[in-house]
Amino acid sequence: MPVVNFLVNEVLSVPAYLVGIIVAVGLIALNKSVGQIVGGALKATLGFLILGAGAGVVVNALSPLGELILAATGAQGVVPTNEAIVSIAAAQFGAQVAWTMIGGFAISLLIARFTPLKYVFLTGHHIFFMATMLTVVLSVADLSNTMIVVVGSLLLGTIMQIMPTFAQPFTRRVTGNNTLAMGHFGSLGYITAGAIGTVVGKKSRSTEDLHVPEGLRFLRDSMVATALSMVIFYIVFTTWTWIKLGDTAAFDILGATNGGNFIMLGVALGLQFGIGVSIILYGVRTILAELVPAFEGISRRVVPGAVPALDVPIVFPFAPNAVLVGFIASFAGGLLSFGLLAWIFGPVFGLALILPGMVPHFFTGGGAGVYGNATGGRRGAVIGAFANGVLITFLAALLLKVLGSLGFENTTFGDADFGWFGIVVGNVVKLGAIGGLVGLAVLIVVLLFGASRYQQRLVNVEWKPGLEHSEWVAEEEAAEKAAIAEEAARKKAAATGGETS
Numbered sequence: 476m477p478v479v480n481f482l483v484n485e486v487l488s489v490p491a492y493l494v495g496i497i498v499a500v501g502l503i504a505l506n507k508s509v510g511q512i513v514g515g516a517l518k519a520t521l522g523f524l525i526l527g528a529g530a531g532v533v534v535n536a537l538s539p540l541g542e543l544i545l546a547a548t549g550a551q552g553v554v555p556t557n558e559a560i561v562s563i564a565a566a567q568f569g570a571q572v573a574w575t576m577i578g579g580f581a582i583s584l585l586i587a588r589f590t591p592l593k594y595v596f597l598t599g600h601h602i603f604f605m606a607t608m609l610t611v612v613l614s615v616a617d618l619s620n621t622m623i624v625v626v627g628s629l630l631l632g633t634i635m636q637i638m639p640t641f642a643q644p645f646t647r648r649v650t651g652n653n654t655l656a657m658g659h660f661g662s663l664g665y666i667t668a669g670a671i672g673t674v675v676g677k678k679s680r681s682t683e684d685l686h687v688p689e690g691l692r693f694l695r696d697s698m699v700a701t702a703l704s705m706v707i708f709y710i711v712f713t714t715w716t717w718i719k720l721g722d723t724a725a726f727d728i729l730g731a732t733n734g735g736n737f738i739m740l741g742v743a744l745g746l747q748f749g750i751g752v753s754i755i756l757y758g759v760r761t762i763l764a765e766l767v768p769a770f771e772g773i774s775r776r777v778v779p780g781a782v783p784a785l786d787v788p789i790v791f792p793f794a795p796n797a798v799l800v801g802f803i804a805s806f807a808g809g810l811l812s813f814g815l816l817a818w819i820f821g822p823v824f825g826l827a828l829i830l831p832g833m834v835p836h837f838f839t840g841g842g843a844g845v846y847g848n849a850t851g852g853r854r855g856a857v858i859g860a861f862a863n864g865v866l867i868t869f870l871a872a873l874l875l876k877v878l879g880s881l882g883f884e885n886t887t888f889g890d891a892d893f894g895w896f897g898i899v900v901g902n903v904v905k906l907g908a909i910g911g912l913v914g915l916a917v918l919i920v921v922l923l924f925g926a927s928r929y930q931q932r933l934v935n936v937e938w939k940p941g942l943e944h945s946e947w948v949a950e951e952e953a954a955e956k957a958a959i960a961e962e963a964a965r966k967k968a969a970a971t972g973g974e975t976s
Contacts, residue, residue, distance in 0.1 A: 476570060483573040483603070491527065493599045494766065495520035497783070501769030504776035515765045522761030526788060529754030536705070536748035537833035542728050543712040543741075545830065547719055552813065552828030555835060555871045555889030560878075561607045568610045571620055575627035576606040582632025584778065590923065591930045593780040595773070596635040598658040601786070605660055606631055608888055608897050612877060616904040616911045626915055633919050634896055637926040638662040639784040643934045645669030648849040648941055649793050653934075655763075658784030660892035661839035664866050665787075667891075668801075668843035668859025669850045673941040675858050676851020682796040682844070701799050702749025709741030755788045756795065763789070787842040794845045800853070801844015801860035806836045808864020816872060826872040827887075831864065835889035839863055850941025863891070870894025877901030 486492050499516040507515070541554070565572065580602060587593050596602065609627040618626070639646075639656040642665055646657050657665060717725040717737060729744075731737035766783055773781045791798050809831025820826045840860045847859025867889060874897045875887040888897065903914040 476573075479573050479577065483576050489599055491520045491523035494523050494597050494762065497595070497597060497773070498765050498769040500777065501772035504772030505769070515769060519762055519765040519769070522758050522765065524758075525761060526755055526758030526786070529751045529758055530788070532747055532751030532754060533837065534834055536744045536751060537837060539729055539744055540709060540712060541833040543716050546725070546728060547712055547715040552830040553875065553887060554830045554832045555867070555887050556832065557604045557888055557890070557893070560888060561604055564607050564611050568607070568614065571610045571623050571627070572603070572607050574624040575610050575631060576603055578624060578628025579606055579631025579635065582628050583635040586632055586636045586923070587778045587781060591927045591935075592636040592640050592923075593778060593782055594636055594639040594656050594658075594784045595778060595781050596639065596658045596784045598784070598786045601658070601660050602631070602635065604888065605634065605893065608893055609900065612897055612901045613904060615901070617908040626912065629919055630900060630915065633922055634660075634892065637922050638892055639782070640926040640930050640934065642666050644938050644940050645846050645850065646790070647937070648939060649790050649845055653782060655789060656782045656784040657787065657790070659787040659842070659890070661787060661842060661867070661890040663891035663895055664839050664843050664863035665846040667862050667866060668847035668855070669940055671859040671862055672847040672849065672851025672855025673944070674851070676847070676853075676855035676941065676944045679852030679854040679944070681794070681852050682800050682848045682856050683794055698749050698753045700796065701752050702746050704799055704803070705748040706742050706745035709745040710738065713738050713741040752791070752798070756792050759789050759792055787838055790842060790845045794848050797844040797848035797856045798841035799844075800856045801842065801847065801863075802837045802840045804857045804860035805840025805843060805864035806831055806833070808861040809836055809868050812865045812868035816868070820872070827875050829868045829871045831868065832889060835867060836864060839867060839890055851944055855941070855944070867891050867894065870898070873898050
């Protein structure tokens, strides 16, 4: 167990090390020199550490905003936090989680090697979170620890393959090719946003194609626009909290000494958020520069045709404005859902009140905004991300009912795939030891078969969701270029005519 715990806790659950190892394997398969292998692996590792540093800045800037919102509105309820529930479960299920994580990763690679599903899921912390959730849910069945690990590994390996598969046509619309896949367990939200975009966004321009007055041109810089938006958020909620709670209680939230200091601490946090997003984007570019070439080697030797499935910030550089739009829209969806839970679904169905957490709404909402924008422009980004906010709120509330009997009533997992997969597995295991195992076996077979058919019928033939939207955009751009060329020709003709006169 010490060796296993070391591999899980110190290597496999750290995305930077895991990606560095994968890059080294790929470069070895390409017969690169020792210097190239070491340099490539280190750069990929550093890129992920840079990404993690940016994520840390974002989380540190968002957490106080969540406290301010709760203080200003007086809302009470459960804030979904993956890290919190994992830490609670670790004391009771640590060994099973460790073995499930290693087994699941191995099963995922076997599926990639011998089936049409060719994805290698590299988001280590999400593998760890999903392994924890599956271990907890399976523990309610009358199974031995060994059987929990075996079944949990099969389930984990399955979902690590099927979710990148189902998201891939939409991911391809974002990236423009098949070199990357989505390796984040918020994929149901991204698929939903992309599907909504295909319906609502035929004549909607991209969030990145903003026509703004000359005086507001600075807003086209995503770092500036993001930071300014968060500064405004902070000013609104610091002021609101100060008015509602008074000096002492309000100042304690940010550790302020006076009113001016309280407001300016909020401004500083808003600016830090913008810095964090910029760091994330730089880290993503560094990772891609090393990972994509290395995967050519993995494709040739280890898993032919392998596609790396990476964390959600990997898509942020493709539509930075959509990230901010998606975050705001998802948070709005979370607020509306919280109201519905408090007013209707909580009293009638006994569902817990799920408060909108700033961190899950930023990362999954931002990703949903990018996917919705890729298939449906601004309308797709707004409506798709809003739907993601509703989805992760209600799925978290329903998942809490599955986890509640195990003593985790005060927290739950926050992202969409934890919700739907945990709810399905949790209800199947209620069939009993034998019935539950049979049901889970059927579930695994159905999911893998369905994903394989989806891969062959839609991914491999390069189905393009939102094609009508992209065709309309292309027509509009062509019309604009023609109009510009015509105007230039008219001016030139007028000038020539004037000179002749």
